[in-house]
Amino acid sequence: MAYNSTTVPSHHHPTTSASHSHGEGMHNMMMHMTFYFGFKNVELLFSGLVINTAGEMAGAFVAVFLLAMFYEGLKIARESLLRKSQVSIRYNSMPVPGPNGTILMETHKTVGQQMLSFPHLLQTVLHIIQVVISYFLMLIFMTYNGYLCIAVAAGAGTGYFLFSWKKAVVVDITEHCH
Amino acid sequence: MHFIFSNEVVLLFDFWSVHSPAGMALSVLVVLFLAVLYESIKVGKAKLLYWAVVSMSIPASQLTEETDQDSSGSDSPPVSTTRLRWLFCHFGQSVIHVLQVVIGYFMMLAVMSYNTWIFFGVILGSAVGYYLAYPLLSMV
Numbered sequence: 001m002a003y004n005s006t007t008v009p010s011h012h013h014p015t016t017s018a019s020h021s022h023g024e025g026m027h028n029m030m031m032h033m034t035f036y037f038g039f040k041n042v043e044l045l046f047s048g049l050v051i052n053t054a055g056e057m058a059g060a061f062v063a064v065f066l067l068a069m070f071y072e073g074l075k076i077a078r079e080s081l082l083r084k085s086q087v088s089i090r091y092n093s094m095p096v097p098g099p100n101g102t103i104l105m106e107t108h109k110t111v112g113q114q115m116l117s118f119p120h121l122l123q124t125v126l127h128i129i130q131v132v133i134s135y136f137l138m139l140i141f142m143t144y145n146g147y148l149c150i151a152v153a154a155g156a157g158t159g160y161f162l163f164s165w166k167k168a169v170v171v172d173i174t175e176h177c178h
Numbered sequence: 179m180h181f182i183f184s185n186e187v188v189l190l191f192d193f194w195s196v197h198s199p200a201g202m203a204l205s206v207l208v209v210l211f212l213a214v215l216y217e218s219i220k221v222g223k224a225k226l227l228y229w230a231v232v233s234m235s236i237p238a239s240q241l242t243e244e245t246d247q248d249s250s251g252s253d254s255p256p257v258s259t260t261r262l263r264w265l266f267c268h269f270g271q272s273v274i275h276v277l278q279v280v281i282g283y284f285m286m287l288a289v290m291s292y293n294t295w296i297f298f299g300v301i302l303g304s305a306v307g308y309y310l311a312y313p314l315l316s317m318v
Binding site for chain 2: 033035152158
């Protein structure tokens with residue numbers, strides 16, 4: 001399974017021709033196992049999404065960059081949504097018999113979301129989207145293509161810089177003014 | 179594909195090819211160090227953010243006293259310097275975040291080599307890194 005131009009013994013699988021026998025036209029078992037820089041015949045996630053020219057690689061670079069940025073933004077957005085929906089605190093007081101026959105009011109404070117509330121359903125949907133995008137980014141990094149890996153790293157850094165800036169400022173204000 | 183015990187592996191880069199038990203031991207140590215570094219970067223980023231927020235809020239409280247005394251527009255230079263300091267702090271944190279993402283992906287790719295020794299190195303390194311670094315998170 002190791003694709004290399006040098007003669008490195010492929011010790012994992014003794015025969016590489018056997019892997020072609022099943023699955024005609026599924027995908028060519030040409031998986032890179034080390035980092036490389038190239039834009040010829042790069043398969044990206046889905047069959048039919050093949051990069052063959054430098055222009056297509058540039059477009060894929062931009063798309064992966066934006067995907068990684070969106071992933072970081074989604075993380076920050078989920079955190080802020082969770083904080084906002086947890087501001088609503090429910091108090092319910094109930095009378096409790098105390099000593100000497102008096103009646104005390106016991107107050108229960110619940111912070112959080114109910115299961116069927118809209119914020120929790122929204123959090124669940126966003127969580128699924130986040131999990132899927134994180135797996136896509138992992139699979140993109142797994143292509144071992146140097147350009148695409150750099151796009152993932154740069155997009156993550158830029159997304160963190162842009163979105164976490166706002167989050168840090170919000171944290172600063174709320175910690176300072178209260 | 180399945181996990182195998184082998185003394186031969188090519189890890190991440192073309193030049194990192196291992197053929198001997200000594201080379202495998204060295205590679206496991208390097209991967210272990212990478213995993214320890216990953217866990218400590220996670221803790222370090224949180225501590226840096228805490229220190230940056232604390233150091234930013236202290237001059238701000240001194241700023242409010244100064245603007246009460248000075249009536250002229252002297253509050254613009256201190257505000258811009260704090261924003262510039264915050265920009266540098268945040269840029270440093272973004273660089274650390276990129277490093278964390280890249281090391282995390284490298285560890286994922288190392289496990290993907292399906293070599294059991296490397297996998298043990300990653301797991302042991304994560305355990306040692308977590309054990310050493312996370313108590314520092316609650317220490318103020």
